[in-house]
Amino acid sequence: MTHRDRFQAVYDAHYPAIHQYAARRTGSPDDCADVISETFLTAWRRIGDVPEGERALLWLYGVARRVLANQKRGASRRAVLAERLRNELAAGRPVRPVELDHVRAAFDRLPERDREVLGLACWEGLSSEQIAKVVGCTAIAARTRLHRARKRLAAALERQSSLTIAMGEA
Template sequence: MEAIYNAHYPAIHQYAARRTGSPDDTADVISETFLTAWRRIADVPEGDAARLWLYGVARRVLANQRRGQSRRSGLAERLKDDLAAARPSQPAGIDRVREAFDELPARDREVLALAFWEDLTGPEIGKVLGCTATAARIRLHRARKRLAEALGLTEEDQAIAELRGERL
């Protein structure tokens, strides 16, 4: 098998490279082709006929690869449509909040995400970030303040939100 591989690898590599869109796809075709040859070593002809046999195997591997990509693309489209249909409607102003959030430094986004998306407490955030609970609460307080500023909220707006029990 090693002799077949050494003799025909360059030809199979070029065959696959000319027919695939990425080095990863090329590598997949080559490996699957030689794996098939190894499994069916008794069917591999002698001499130059082996190269032609390997081309045939590579051709079928490429066809399988294309069919798989087509199935995955179709599935991804259906999944995207299903998720879009199931997505709850966005509350008014969510785009503004998302833009403000995205403009924050990564450190602020992380601490806010841990607090609101993951619903972690100060001590839990501290464990995740590798700092004390006090440091986590300070980071969270500062990040909230920067988010409020990015949203254009005044201190009065923030105080009213806190009185209502809303977390910002």
Template sequence: MEAIYKAHYPAIHQYAARRTNSPDDTADLISETFLTAWRRIADVPKGDDARLWLYGVARRVLANQRRGRSRSAGLAERLKEELAAARPATAGGPDPVREAFDDLPDRDREVLALAYWENLTGPEIGRVLGCTATAARIRLHRARRRLAEALGVTGEGRTFAERGLRGEHL
């Protein structure tokens, strides 16, 4: 296998690089091609025929990647449509809580969503985010404060924002 890899890597790399849009896709194509060759080492022809066999494998791997992307895009579109249809319409115009939430940095939105939409506790949020429970609680506190500031509410008004995050009627 090592001899096959050394002899044919440059050709397979060029083949992959010419047919993919990113270095990551190129690397995936190369690795899947040589993984298939390793698994089917008994089927790999000798000499220069091995290069042609590898091209055939790479071609099929690339086709599988493209089909997978196409299915993923189709699924994403269907989910987007379903979610848009399922999102409750706000009576009386724009939703100030949703707008303020959408304007927050990604980091704040994620911690708030984990707390209010997924009903996770501080330690659970910490595990999801890969930090300590204390760090998660601090992040949540700061995100709540930034949301309240964006809404222009303080003290008791924060419950208004928190109910809006949970999707409750305000």
């Protein structure tokens, strides 16, 4: 039996149960669909790990349970952020975009290697261990590269700040 056939058999046998499981635990059809799709996407990716027979259903329930937990954590984070924004707006504080052109200019002057690790850490939120996997080095090497890149960015920002002050005094 091919992986595709195996997945199809698991899907056909257990979709109704996973659908009911998700529907009883979510508040909207969209959330339910997300749980189902993430659960079966995981099964597709890890079809070799899916047990045979009825144990497959238990395995799928476990996956669906974790998907639901992730969904709830995400909703909780969004609610906290929304509440904080409501409080700031209610307090009458103006919400202004932060001027970051000087940071972008300093970042753009860094070597590509530094921009890569800083981007992975700051924009993608990856840890040193995850960066190591992406760039193909050890975790220690990634941590070192990230540390050095941060120091070079800080130095570039310091030089830029000193130049701006000196130009303002002239």
